[in-house]
Amino acid sequence: MKEKNKLILLWFILIFIPLFTLRLFQDEMLYLNMSRKALQFEFLPRSSLVFILTSPLMVLKNVDFRVFLPRIATSLITLLDLILIYNIAKMYYGKKAGFLSSLMFLFSFVALRYGARYTLEPWGTFFALLAVYYLDTKPMYSAVSMGLAFWAREQWVVVYPFYLILAKIKKDHRTFIRILLVSSVVVALNFLFIFYVSEFYGGIHRASVVSYPSKTLSSYISFIPSLLRDWMEFVIAFPLTTIGFIYTLIKDRKNPEFWVIIPSVLVLNGLPGFILNGPFERYTFGPLALMSIFSGYGITQLYNDLRSKIKLLDILTVEKWVALFLIAQFIFFNVAVLKLSDIGAKGIQDYGYWHDREVFKILEENANPNEFFVGTPHPALLGFKNWKWADRNIQKAIELNPDWLITFESWVNFRENPHEIDELEIYSIGPYLVIHAKEKGAIKKYVVSSDLKLWKFRK
Incomplete structure (x- = not known):
């Protein structure tokens, strides 16, 4: 050949x-x-x-x-x-x-x-x-x-x-x-x-x-x-x-x-x-x-x-x-x-588009176009207008008091047991965490940024 x-x-x-x-x-x-x-x-x-x-x-x-x-x-x-x-x-x-x-x-x-x-x-x-x-x-x-x-x-x-x-x-x-x-x-x-x-x-x-x-x-x-x-x-x-x-x-x-x-x-x-x-x-x-x-x-x-x-x-x-x-x-x-990998990447190429598709599905079925999104740019690909990309600047994004936070599970912590917080809807999808505030201010009240790192050998 x-x-x-x-x-x-x-x-x-x-x-x-x-x-x-x-x-x-x-x-x-x-x-x-x-x-x-x-x-x-x-x-x-x-x-x-x-x-x-x-x-x-x-x-x-x-x-x-x-x-x-x-x-x-x-x-x-x-x-x-x-x-x-x-x-x-x-x-x-x-x-x-x-x-x-x-x-x-x-x-x-x-x-x-x-x-x-x-x-x-x-x-x-x-x-x-x-x-x-x-x-x-x-x-x-x-x-x-x-x-x-x-x-x-x-x-x-x-x-x-x-x-x-x-x-x-x-x-x-x-x-x-x-x-x-x-x-x-x-x-x-x-x-x-x-x-x-x-x-x-x-x-x-x-x-x-x-x-x-x-x-x-x-x-x-x-x-x-x-x-x-x-x-x-x-x-x-x-x-x-x-x-x-x-x-x-x-x-x-x-x-x-x-x-x-x-x-x-x-x-x-x-x-x-x-x-x-x-x-x-x-x-x-x-x-x-x-x-x-x-x-x-x-x-x-x-x-x-x-x-x-x-x-x-x-x-x-x-x-x-x-x-x-x-x-x-x-x-x-x-x-x-x-x-x-701090986000649980699946190998060099990081497989997992099916997780992105699930995030899209949740936003399409549950999000209101007038709501405010922060975190990853998933909302932008669906045509939502009111969004901000946070990258790793999660804490500042949380302080903006969003209705939705789409981020990585390893990038955030909760002030209380997340299973006992009625004001939040929380979806765990592969490496992602999609959080919806049922009541305005709930994300800012209960969610905090974790201690973000790049690669683990860079700690």
Whole structure:
């Protein structure tokens, strides 16, 4: 079986089939709501290309279709990411390196967890990879693609100047000027769009989010220990990719593509989501994809260099060693998530869409459109207008005196025995807890936030 066919088959098994069972993540629900709002020309002042592209899928009334169709689109984009990684690595280092690079990315924690969920990272990554892939053969396509990467996900604008350096190195002066002009127009148009939405259009009001306290300089400085921990966890999360990338950097340090790849990795240091949550969140998807281009070659070279010193390596080919390691890694991380997740996530991919469907059913059958909802964005997907997303800011959400609180069971406690509180209706659905106040003020009176943590090893 050809390498690409193997990748497509593995993608179908690991990414496409599970998408119908994956539990909804809170950010995913927010993005789905933004896509729905795009149909009404309502936007946040941010890159919105993905929301615009998927907005026609949101016209359907059935909430399951409005979840699954954007997921299918995202999973197909993830497949294109895999194929581009393969093609770029193959272009530089051959089929074996291309296959190993794509395989390591496919089995990575973030690809498995977010490759089929409706998030922006696979889309931005697709355009960034396309920009790298087309730079040699179709520079104008490359220029547009780099600009569209910013249209899809904001973090790629930081990489854009380094893309121009790469273009300057690889292309003649005339072609570089054309790349500069075309790409800068695409980038500038997105800045104008964001400015227009922010200053003149209005967009979606931020009142739909329960705000956190503002950050001070000292609070940002305090992130330094978190960053050190994040990068240690990064090596644990993606060992083969990290080792392969570093070894390629040593062996092929003059490859100009590093001008794009290294900045895409370093930009993680400025992303609050990475700083607070670590490498297992979706923010590493794009940088890891670009690192993976070089990881297959690095692992192959390392294997060849060690074979003469470690005879045990000759038992299997490098492909089989990598496959065994990835299978072991897959099992290890699934067990780790089951043990360490504070909300009881079901493995790396966190299955449980049937729980979301039950939450939708309860709200559809029991909630009044005039009531006030806080917690997860489930009400938004059903079209309820009066809601606020709390994320982990549960206590502040409770103080808003809502009629409904939808959250995770591990995130709240009760002042009294919940079974003896007549003023509350409490539904326990998998990891979720749906609480309805029969009397106004009952949630504020009886419910309190628990001591929230991220991963248990971050306590």
